[in-house]
Amino acid sequence: MAATPPERSGIRVSNADRDAVIDQLRDAAAEGRIELDELEERVELALKARTFADLAPLTADLPVSLPVQSAPPxxxxxxxxxxxxxxxxxxxxxxxxxxxxxxxxxxxxxxxxxxxxxxxxxxxxxxxxxxxxxxxxxxxxxxxxxxxxxxxxxxxxxxxxxxxxxxxxxxxxxxxxxxxxxxxxxxxxxxxxxxx
Incomplete structure (x- = not known):
């Protein structure tokens, strides 16, 4: 998740927002960027997150994954x-x-x-x-x-x-x-x- 703009930091997050961060964390663990114990800790914090300000630090040190463009058929x-x-x-x-x-x-x-x-x-x-x-x-x-x-x-x-x-x-x-x-x-x- 990219850095959260100040005007959004206090906004409450949805389940979909939490799930997106958890997916990014799991991908990072699969790539070897974070250890499994750190993954568990961050996932637990993501599940407890109430605002975007709570979620932002969990992925701040991870690269932003860009959507893969599929080739035309x-x-x-x-x-x-x-x-x-x-x-x-x-x-x-x-x-x-x-x-x-x-x-x-x-x-x-x-x-x-x-x-x-x-x-x-x-x-x-x-x-x-x-x-x-x-x-x-x-x-x-x-x-x-x-x-x-x-x-x-x-x-x-x-x-x-x-x-x-x-x-x-x-x-x-x-x-x-x-x-x-x-x-x-x-x-x-x-x-x-x-x-x-």
Whole structure:
């Protein structure tokens, strides 16, 4: 919490204000900035705080954490001729795919993803969206609305250590969305030509 302006120091704090300070203290302890016994002491004081003047000293010696700006999503639009993201490509946290009339294909089989989770927001529209994930990657489709076209989920629930979770959201539209592991031909191509 930043230094409290004098005009606010006597104002009473809410539970949300106390919780925000406690979160900042816990983050500081996780980063090694304060010891666990000091964390307990400061949390206890935060819970008893009545005004901003009571809270301010608890975080005065800690850096102010700035909100993390998330990168814009990768947007793929099928349009008339379709869109594809295949081969080795940099995977962002969020991907938005609109099937349009030409369809969209997103292939993760040659990518390296260091993120714990990737959200794919897919809208099947007229031609559909196909998502191909490597073996060992897990998929969560609970936030997806199948619509008229539906959802074809041909993935296995087994998640290998160190692999991302693909969180599929969006709607099936008329053509639907398919998410699967590589087929026989794709596996053969990956074995015989792994670099491309």
């Amino acid at each position: 990768l947007t793929l639009k099928g349009g008339m001729h379709g869109a594809r993201r295949v081969g080795a490509w940099e995977v962002p946290e969020r991907i938005e795919a609109h099937g349009g009339m030409g369809g969209v294909r997103i292939d993760f089989t040659r990518t390296e993803v260091r993120l714990p989770e990737v959200t794919v927001e897919a809208y099947g529209e007229m031609a559909g969206v196909t998502v191909v994930v490597p073996d060992g990657w897990a998929v969560d489709t609970t936030g997806f609305d199948p619509g008229t076209g539906g959802l074809k989920d041909r993935t296995t629930p087994d998640r290998a250590p160190g692999t991302p979770l693909i969180r599929l959201t969006g709607a099936g539209g008329m053509a639907g969305v398919a998410i699967r592991h590589p087929g026989r031909w794709e596996r053969r191509k990956l074995r015989t030509n792994p670099a491309k």
